[in-house]
Amino acid sequence: MSAEEGRLTSDDRREQVLAAATVVFGDKGYAGGTTDAIARQAGISQAYVVRMFGSKENLFLEVSRRATGRLRVAFRDIIAGFTGEESNLERQHALGTAYGELVADRGILLSLLHLFGLGQDPVFGPEARECFLDVYRIVREEAGFTAEEATEFFARGMLNTILLALRMPDLRDDARAFELMSSSMGPQCETILANFEAQASARA
Known part of the structure; x- marks a missing residue:
């Protein structure tokens, strides 16, 4: 886990990922949006995104x-x-x-x-x-x-x-x-x- 991931509360981290995913899915759609792109947008690891939401389908x-x-x-x-x-x-x-x-x-x-x-x-x-x-x-x-x-x-x-x-x-x-x-x-x-x-x- 990065230092940034550690400083935020779980609710803050969740909102951070959802806000990033909103940008990525908005730009790319469900098919084009990837958890890797969402992680980069949020400034956290892809593994962390997957741990939090389980799958791209759940995240969307x-x-x-x-x-x-x-x-x-x-x-x-x-x-x-x-x-x-x-x-x-x-x-x-x-x-x-x-x-x-x-x-x-x-x-x-x-x-x-x-x-x-x-x-x-x-x-x-x-x-x-x-x-x-x-x-x-x-x-x-x-x-x-x-x-x-x-x-x-x-x-x-x-x-x-x-x-x-x-x-x-x-x-x-x-x-x-x-x-x-x-x-x-x-x-x-x-x-x-x-x-x-x-x-x-x-x-x-």
């Missing part, structure tokens, strides 16, 4: 659960602040802004996309479906949207996800790109783009 599951757990928390934090005076459109905008802040972390954004793209996988598919349906339940029951409003919210959210995954904010000076992002993201567009650009600068 934990990365997925970390990302989807943060999504649930982000939405519930916003919902807890609702007073009952907001229109459902205002609620959609507030939740959309929270989602934009979360997926400004490109590792989380791409990890979620990779998870949803593995719907046919016997292990990852059930995890992806349960996540999607649980977030739908939160929006329907806890945020109080109708089925139609929830469907519109999810449709717009998936378009925003694709736009961010495409790095469309890099083309914000292109009138076509900015019009599409503004139309899809609505009043929270500038906030989402600012968060995205801040994260990109931090990674540079």
